[in-house]
Amino acid sequence: MILRHVTVDCADPYELAKFWSAVTGWPVSDDDAPGDSEVLVEAPPSVPGMLFIQVPEGKTVKNRIHFDWMPTERTRDEEVERVIALGAKLYEDHRTAEGLGWVTLLDPEGNEFCVERSTAERGL
Incomplete structure (x- = not known):
């Protein structure tokens, strides 16, 4: 399949x-x-x-499934800024002082998605 x-x-x-x-x-x-x-x-x-x-019908509740994106050409924070400039909205910020975590954003219709740390930031 x-x-x-x-x-x-x-x-x-x-x-x-x-x-x-x-x-x-x-x-x-x-x-x-x-x-x-x-x-x-x-x-x-x-x-x-x-x-x-x-x-x-419009979206009324939290998504049951969402995308987790990992940037390949930018850092997590650079990607968050870029996607917000394209029209996303910040929903929840789970970044830590140590540089870990992710950011949950909303697309223009309110669907949640996350941006995680890049491969380089993970040391992979």
Whole structure:
């Protein structure tokens, strides 16, 4: 079995896909356009894509599943600043004085996701 997509229910699939495209650097599918009820962010081979599907109801409770992102080209703190500049909002800050921890952010529709320390920061 192969995990093909991670699907996110949302109000505006194209706008949310553009946000996640900017965060990940992965392209929005050429087949998708503003106003579409389903929009795909195409991931690199062997990584599931992100499929955004329009639903009538808004988000009302904490996500039951969320993304944990580990930056590859920046530090955790640099990535947090970059993603906030793209439109995310700070939700919970779990960073410690010793440099450990993570940051929980909200995407433009209020979905939680985390940014952890980079591989370099972990000494890997």
